[in-house]
Amino acid sequence: MSDKSFPPALAPFLRHIAACNSAVLPGGRLPFFCEAEQIGWVSSTTAQTLQTLGIQRGQSFGLNTGTELLPLSQTLCDMGLYASHKEAFDVRNDSGIVLGQVDRGAIPVLGLAAEGVHLNGLVEREDGLFLWVARRSMSKRLDPGKLDHLVAGGMSAGLDPQTTVIKETQEEAGIPAELAATARAVSRIEYALERPEGLRRDVLHCYDLTLPHDFTPVAEDGEVESFHLIPIQEVVALVRDTDAFKFNVNLVLIDLFIRRGLFAPAEAAILKNALTDRTV
Template structure:
């Protein structure tokens, strides 16, 4: 059955937000191809499994990573088979616990950094010196009680879904799912008019320097809960007191998308979403940068926010979070957005893990 094309937009119709989604959710995992014993071409992407018996994969790696792992006492490269048409990589048989995986990954990445392998991802200006927790199933229970060690996080308790921890900057090398928090801080008049506090990222940021961002945004460090991370980021980036965030921040769900960076590295991500409504003038002087990651905050009328979203001035995932805000607050509806259903589906994706 052929799906008819969408009707053309009327000349006076606003542009669709689908382009905002396309800038962020811009990757589709390739489907496995039937195995052929005569097939010698290296597949472009290879699944990353915790072990030969674990499913689904936890990451998707490029051929350059497979090559860098030859030979390796930490990882095993498995040949293509009927069950795994593209082959796969997994931790070596003796590396079976979260603590062992964390130590092994730290050792590998530290070596790659020393020899300047993949400098566009883990070079001196990219390395964050911050650990992210990686999970066997990205939509299962996400918790890991960890204690910081000299070479990474050493779990005190090993929940079945917690797999290991690794350097934040290196997650894209292995295509693993990562997690963050985003909070939209806004004001609203009695007539419904909204304004959003929008920061401009510092020109010295490791990623997306100078782009517009969400009011508060950041990754979830190892051993942090989403709300703990939100409180931390709100104080550090926007000088919002922990007491205010704890009392007023409202959890509003999550968004998920599969992003591929310009260099080809894969970044499937989940962002926990929060709103914080302020009364006009409630914070004397408004939001102020609390560290060097934000250059300046501006209280933007909704019309300006939308215009800058369409113009591509926001960091792509921040624009998606703002789009979800617009949907939840009734600014984007099935009646004014012809691609409404596709947009809603795309910003709540599951990454097609079973197809890796």
């Protein structure tokens, strides 16, 4: 379906979805394998570096075992292709089996899929639904100062989505583990886009957490500058009219708006389809 066939009122929301699905694959990239399975896509710049390391396979690149992934990512860092995050992420195949680990910063360089969690911190009040929104610290490497979810983070090596939620809620917002454990898994969002750091192929595990009226989040790890409790209608307006939120937060919020019945059924169906259709 072309953008021209969409109702004009949806255009401001659809632009966020399109922006997060801007990557064309392969788009001049070459496949990157681990053993016999393709796990990534590399740009011409990365390909030139991999050639010097002797891991070319004809018109593709690859490693013989997953244990070589982490040393390769460390080598690419040493060669200046990215700055280390000093955090290991699991690399999975299409079946979800962990093949090995890489430094988080190498993921977009190699075009690998990465998983993370986003949590909607909700407060149900007599005057309506409110959402806790975080403002990212100006010291953040990516999107400093942008608005963000109450809790959002990548899934470090060895963790699953639920464990990551509990870990990140404590670190980022001071939420006790017993409260964080009541978060509900509500959706899964995938996208592929070009970013300054490389190709982002992200999988977001989305959660809703209903918080007590008297709860106030506390920034525990310095990644958040401030927290704000905002009526959901104001959040809708921010997504619709601005680029105030970090790029991928918009998708998770649109999913929340759909599930909360903030769009007419026909509009909700279009947006829901757009969230799962990378050609839109």
